[in-house]
Amino acid sequence: MPYTPENRERALRIIARYPERRSALLPLLHLAQDQDGWLSPDAMAEIAELLGIEPVEVLGVASFYTMYKRDRPRRLVVSVCTNVSCLVNGAGQVHEAVAEAFAADDEILVEEVECLAACDAAPVLQVNYEFHPVAGPEAAVALVEEYRRGDRTARGVSGGRALR
Amino acid sequence: MSVTETRIVTRRLREHPDAHTLERYLATGGYEALRRALQMTPDAVRDEQVTASGLRGRGGAGFGTGQKWSFLPAGVHPRYLVVNGDEGEPCTFKDHMLIEGDPHQIVEGAAIAAYAIGAHHAFCYVRGEFALGIERLERAVAEAYDAGFLGRDVCGSGYDLEMVVHPGAGAYVAGDETGLLSSLEGGRAMPRIKPPFPAVQGLYAAPTVVNNVETVATLPHIILMGGDAYARLGVGRSTGTRIFSVSGHVRRPGNYEVELGITFRDLIEGLAGGVRDGKRMKFFIPGGASSPWLLPDHLDEPLDMDHVTQNLRTMLGSGAVMVFDEDTDPALVAWRLARFFAHESCGKCTPCREGSDWLEKVLFRIAHGRGRPEDLDLMLSFGQTIVPDLDRTPFNQTTICALGPSTMSPVVSLDRWFRDEILERCGADRRRIPVVPA
Ligand SMILES: Cc1cc2nc3c(=O)[nH]c(=O)nc-3n(C[C@H](O)[C@H](O)[C@H](O)COP(=O)(O)O)c2cc1C
Numbered sequence: 001m002p003y004t005p006e007n008r009e010r011a012l013r014i015i016a017r018y019p020e021r022r023s024a025l026l027p028l029l030h031l032a033q034d035q036d037g038w039l040s041p042d043a044m045a046e047i048a049e050l051l052g053i054e055p056v057e058v059l060g061v062a063s064f065y066t067m068y069k070r071d072r073p074r075r076l077v078v079s080v081c082t083n084v085s086c087l088v089n090g091a092g093q094v095h096e097a098v099a100e101a102f103a104a105d106d107e108i109l110v111e112e113v114e115c116l117a118a119c120d121a122a123p124v125l126q127v128n129y130e131f132h133p134v135a136g137p138e139a140a141v142a143l144v145e146e147y148r149r150g151d152r153t154a155r156g157v158s159g160g161r162a163l164r
Numbered sequence: 165m166s167v168t169e170t171r172i173v174t175r176r177l178r179e180h181p182d183a184h185t186l187e188r189y190l191a192t193g194g195y196e197a198l199r200r201a202l203q204m205t206p207d208a209v210r211d212e213q214v215t216a217s218g219l220r221g222r223g224g225a226g227f228g229t230g231q232k233w234s235f236l237p238a239g240v241h242p243r244y245l246v247v248n249g250d251e252g253e254p255c256t257f258k259d260h261m262l263i264e265g266d267p268h269q270i271v272e273g274a275a276i277a278a279y280a281i282g283a284h285h286a287f288c289y290v291r292g293e294f295a296l297g298i299e300r301l302e303r304a305v306a307e308a309y310d311a312g313f314l315g316r317d318v319c320g321s322g323y324d325l326e327m328v329v330h331p332g333a334g335a336y337v338a339g340d341e342t343g344l345l346s347s348l349e350g351g352r353a354m355p356r357i358k359p360p361f362p363a364v365q366g367l368y369a370a371p372t373v374v375n376n377v378e379t380v381a382t383l384p385h386i387i388l389m390g391g392d393a394y395a396r397l398g399v400g401r402s403t404g405t406r407i408f409s410v411s412g413h414v415r416r417p418g419n420y421e422v423e424l425g426i427t428f429r430d431l432i433e434g435l436a437g438g439v440r441d442g443k444r445m446k447f448f449i450p451g452g453a454s455s456p457w458l459l460p461d462h463l464d465e466p467l468d469m470d471h472v473t474q475n476l477r478t479m480l481g482s483g484a485v486m487v488f489d490e491d492t493d494p495a496l497v498a499w500r501l502a503r504f505f506a507h508e509s510c511g512k513c514t515p516c517r518e519g520s521d522w523l524e525k526v527l528f529r530i531a532h533g534r535g536r537p538e539d540l541d542l543m544l545s546f547g548q549t550i551v552p553d554l555d556r557t558p559f560n561q562t563t564i565c566a567l568g569p570s571t572m573s574p575v576v577s578l579d580r581w582f583r584d585e586i587l588e589r590c591g592a593d594r595r596r597i598p599v600v601p602a
């Protein structure tokens with residue numbers, strides 16, 4: 001999907017902050033992903049046009065970074081850390097339980113990620129880049145369920161940052 | 165004698181839950197250091213304050229901050245300051261806390277650094293997963309503009325400074341300073357060969373200084389207390405305080421800001437409460453996933469960057485101390501860290517790209533009961549294509565960035581401290597389970 005008129009304005013403001021426009025690529029990809037729930041080929045083509053580069057260059061960069069999702073739109077991205085401090089605090093079981101509980105839901109992506117820099121609260125996960133320490137597998141599933149039902153408001157799927 | 169923290173950089177956020185707001189920042193002496201710095205010449209800030217303080221980078225390599233600034237070629241403009249807030253080194257969580265908890269301190273420190281090096285454009289590259297941190301730092305930057313601490317004519321001094329908060333998108337290698345610059349230019353975060361060093365050809369091929377978040381957050385305090393006074397804290401060439409992130413099997417995991425020179429025991433037992441559940445420690449990792457491991461025998465060694473490198477064959481690195489109890493399988497930890505490195509290798513150098521994958525595969529089979537007796541030596545042998553001399557500290561390398569040699573730290577640690585255990589286990593398992601490639 002192309003940017004909404006409002007987001008296109010934001011995109012132009014972001015580009016203006018950099019001495020060279022291509023530097024705006026990562027923030028523009030986040031903006032598109034927050035809007036659509038993924039990076040569609042259309043969105044990447046529009047970003048290429050805004051930055052004066054080829055769509056394939058946008059794809060080449062987007063595919064390097066784990067936060068960008070290019071397969072289909074999602075409503076929730078659940079990132080479970082399984083690096084060592086979380087691992088020794090039961091993260092393996094947390095990841096398994098959450099992945100299994102939401103395997104059938106196309107709108108939810110459950111992924112295993114590297115250390116999220118919150119190891120004092122291990123095991124931790126993020127829902128749309130919001131941090132949550134979790135007590136164990138059941139608590140983790142219950143938490144994601146609250147987001148799924150809409151009892152908790154989620155950020156955008158790219159973190160929903162307030163870019164000036 | 166009980167150990168206490170020495171809170172300088174973490175004091176405000178520990179005392180005030182609203183330390184991230186401009187009101188609280190100003191009410192606790194915020195931006196006074198910037199005002200004072202602007203009354204000095206840039207060279208005086210660099211030489212008489214920062215170089216005199218002995219401050220060394222808190223990002224991992226521990227390079228002298230004032231010295232790094234002095235490498236910028238005179239008279240070449242534009243030039244840039246880049247603050248490294250990518251914090252991806254496993255089990256390091258101090259910059260995350262500083263960004264969320266006290267963002268104005270980073271803005272003020274970055275402004276001081278930019279002034280000292282003569283830059284008019286500064287970028288704060290923040291790890292993309294820190295959504296709240298990015299939001300808070302962006303707000304802090306916006307407030308600083310409104311209050312006249314950024315933008316045209318900062319504090320009426322005639323100095324202009326633009327500051328941009330830039331989100332990453334999930335790539336550990338973007339934390340390497342040259343990988344970060346590639347990423348900030350809108351590319352894949354692939355590191356670049358040095359030389360040229362960023363000080364000569366960095367962002368947009370212009371002279372650039374890259375400094376860690378904690379490094380710049382320390383600068384306002386150096387200005388306020390004076391470089392000489394700061395240098396009196398700490399031990400030897402490890403001056404001042406550092407924030408250590410302690411995690412794993414400890415009673416009180418968390419960030420602890422301490423004067424350098426206290427011992428690992430003070431930190432792990434005194435502050436973090438020691439190993440929990442009445443168990444004993446099996447080993448600990450002293451400076452992030454990239455650093456070789458240590459044993460309980462080393463607990464009385466001091467937190468002194470040079471001592472740890474020269475005498476303990478490891479490093480204080482990013483200040484991440486991971487503690488593992490007696491029931492931990494060291495092969496499992498080694499495999500998980502190897503998987504991290506294999507996943508994060510950018511693929512530019514053959515030894516790192518191929519080697520990290522093979523290490524992961526071999527460690528997987530050891531950790532999962534399918535190891536062969538020759539496996540440890542196999543890894544040490546092909547590992548020499550990444551690190552030609554495994555006895556040297558820090559490791560030398562055949563690769564562009566330091567991620568390559570880091571992949572060998574878990575392996576070298578297994579060999580140093582757990583060789584018999586691993587060999588025994590591989591031998592026994594081999595008799596029991598047929599070998600299939602993992
Ligand atoms: C693979 C890799 C990852 C790194 N990650 C970080 C990081 O997340 N944050 C950081 O400040 N430095 C990181 N560094 C070190 C930086 O290259 C650089 O030395 C540092 O940002 C300089 O700042 P300092 O002098 O203030 O320490 C990393 C280095 C490598 C090789």
Ligand code: SF4
Pocket residue numbers: 337354355508509510511512513514516517563564565566567568569
């Ligand atoms: S050492 Fe590894 S991560 Fe670093 S540049 Fe080479 S391939 Fe990339």
Ligand code: FES
Pocket residue numbers: 081082083084085086087114115116117118119122124254255256
């Ligand atoms: S190991 Fe999970 S947050 Fe660091």
